[in-house]
Amino acid sequence: xxxxxxxxxxxxxxxxxxxxxxxxxxxxxxxxxxxxxxxxxxxxxxxxxxxxxxxxxxxxxxxxxxxxxxxxxxxxxxxxxxxxxxxxxxxxxxxxxxxxxxxxxxxxxxxxxxxxxxxxxxxxxxxxxxxxxxxxxxxxxxxxxxxxxxxxxxxxxxxxxxxxxxxxxxxxxxxxxxxxxxxxxxxxxxxxxxxxxxxxxxxxxxxxxxxxxxxxxxxxxxxxxxxxxxxxxxxxxxxxxxxxxxxxxxxxxxxxxxxxxxxxxxxxxxxxxxxxxxxxxxxxxxxxxxxxxxxxxxxxxxxxxxxxxxxxxxx
Amino acid sequence: xxxxxxxxxxxxxxxxxxxxxxxxxxxxxxxxxxxxxxxxxxxxxxxxxxxxxxxxxxxxxxxxxxxxxxxxxxxxxxxxxxxxxxxxxxxxxxxxxxxxxxxxxxxxxxxxxxxxxxxxxxxxxxxxxxxxxxxxxxxxxxxxxxxxxxxxxxxxxxxxxxxxxxxxxxxxxxxxxxxxxxxxxxxxxxxxxxxxxxxxxxxxxxxxxxxxxxxxxxxxxxxxxxxxxxxxxxxxxxxxxxxxxxxxxxxxxxxxxxxx
Numbered sequence: 001x002x003x004x005x006x007x008x009x010x011x012x013x014x015x016x017x018x019x020x021x022x023x024x025x026x027x028x029x030x031x032x033x034x035x036x037x038x039x040x041x042x043x044x045x046x047x048x049x050x051x052x053x054x055x056x057x058x059x060x061x062x063x064x065x066x067x068x069x070x071x072x073x074x075x076x077x078x079x080x081x082x083x084x085x086x087x088x089x090x091x092x093x094x095x096x097x098x099x100x101x102x103x104x105x106x107x108x109x110x111x112x113x114x115x116x117x118x119x120x121x122x123x124x125x126x127x128x129x130x131x132x133x134x135x136x137x138x139x140x141x142x143x144x145x146x147x148x149x150x151x152x153x154x155x156x157x158x159x160x161x162x163x164x165x166x167x168x169x170x171x172x173x174x175x176x177x178x179x180x181x182x183x184x185x186x187x188x189x190x191x192x193x194x195x196x197x198x199x200x201x202x203x204x205x206x207x208x209x210x211x212x213x214x215x216x217x218x219x220x221x222x223x224x225x226x227x228x229x230x231x232x233x234x235x236x237x238x239x240x241x242x243x244x245x246x247x248x249x250x251x252x253x254x255x256x257x258x259x260x261x262x263x264x265x266x267x268x269x270x271x272x273x274x275x276x277x278x279x280x281x282x283x284x285x286x287x288x289x290x291x292x293x294x295x296x297x298x299x300x301x302x303x304x305x306x307x308x309x310x311x312x313x314x315x
Numbered sequence: 316x317x318x319x320x321x322x323x324x325x326x327x328x329x330x331x332x333x334x335x336x337x338x339x340x341x342x343x344x345x346x347x348x349x350x351x352x353x354x355x356x357x358x359x360x361x362x363x364x365x366x367x368x369x370x371x372x373x374x375x376x377x378x379x380x381x382x383x384x385x386x387x388x389x390x391x392x393x394x395x396x397x398x399x400x401x402x403x404x405x406x407x408x409x410x411x412x413x414x415x416x417x418x419x420x421x422x423x424x425x426x427x428x429x430x431x432x433x434x435x436x437x438x439x440x441x442x443x444x445x446x447x448x449x450x451x452x453x454x455x456x457x458x459x460x461x462x463x464x465x466x467x468x469x470x471x472x473x474x475x476x477x478x479x480x481x482x483x484x485x486x487x488x489x490x491x492x493x494x495x496x497x498x499x500x501x502x503x504x505x506x507x508x509x510x511x512x513x514x515x516x517x518x519x520x521x522x523x524x525x526x527x528x529x530x531x532x533x534x535x536x537x538x539x540x541x542x543x544x545x546x547x548x549x550x551x552x553x554x555x556x557x558x559x560x561x562x563x564x565x566x567x568x569x570x571x572x573x574x575x
Binding site: 097101102104106109110122128133134135136139178180181182252255296300301307313 | 446478495497557564
């Protein structure tokens, strides 16, 4: 089976390549990039079992997602690949869809696992708000997937992957890049946080988040939120959004404040080791997803808790 | 004046959906249907463009059992007319089938259009593929995950929310734009608007009119199984006076390593 992997960051491409090698017997894996990987990145790809690196013209990446999708589709076609695996970033999800359409291929986005069967590639992905796992058979070859899972790289480079230019001339509709707006606040990496205090619609005003922020400071936690807080309310930046279309976190302790626990949020925090929640509604779905569920008004309990923690921690 | 097409999917209301206690399969038979969340954001944005620049808003929907009441809800919000493809074969539709059917309705029934708006993903499948697939079928540009949109007559400027920040891009029309929750808050139609919408045309579209063959409705991906995720939690519930609960909460946090 011939597999092409791709990701904007070569280290992620290596991660998904390693996943493919681990789960598919005897897969030949090549990696495609619009920008040449560094020697260090090429070594990581080698450790992931990538045998070849295809260099696609950077102009096609710069030309927008339709052109990037066309280039990848062309590569799949010309090299006779059976499967195109992209790291499931938001951009990859749309590129994958266009590439699949161009190739008349089966497509599954944001897969959490992949396996090879006699009938085709079987993919698992989250559906119905993230509360359910759907198992899909991709009947058509080639197939396109975006994958949100990686595997550890091998210890040694099996074979140094050779880089080769793949000259491709595709015509695709242009999307012109104008500017990039970085979020105002410093980038947080919630995925790596051991402690998270997450806030939801139980907070009535932006200023009130100060309570959660103080609690987080006290216990050395990062602040996260459900989608409405970063989305329509914009009280916090998007990089703090935990949920289906945001971050998937796995802290040691997750403290959910005023979060009812819609399925879309739960999918982002389900892997937390311990979940503590405070909510005024005893019937909130979060109750069933918590280890310790406090039926209380955050406005009453938080100031008291903060005071107590200060006393107990001696600060 | 732009002609705007909005694709709206009717999905099960995932917020109300419960899994079967033993099989863990979603209990779809009892489930309520609703218009998919982000698609309503797409509709709201189209209506706002129309309010500012004129033009018309045409609603397109395809599904295995399209509910007219939900179509009327969209018309009440401000869409001018609707094309509805309701066909049992759509129950197995994947992104490929859905995009193909929508493209046929748009091509054969809507005729002239400048911009197609979709939700970035559907509430049930969350696949992020219908919009980009539609754009590929028509060989036109698309911009996904749009959180702000400007119609510039012959082109659009779009603010696209990705993981690292916001990319501002522009493209010529015709084009496809998919939107997220951040772009707007869909209006709730007034009673007056609901009444007025009763007179707006809802056009049923049949397979034959679109020239669809049996194989056009065959998915490229088959769903083998859908099962609820199960989390094992202690589920201890504490109720009582705020002072006692605060004490317990502080203890619980400290007991689980919540300190520097």
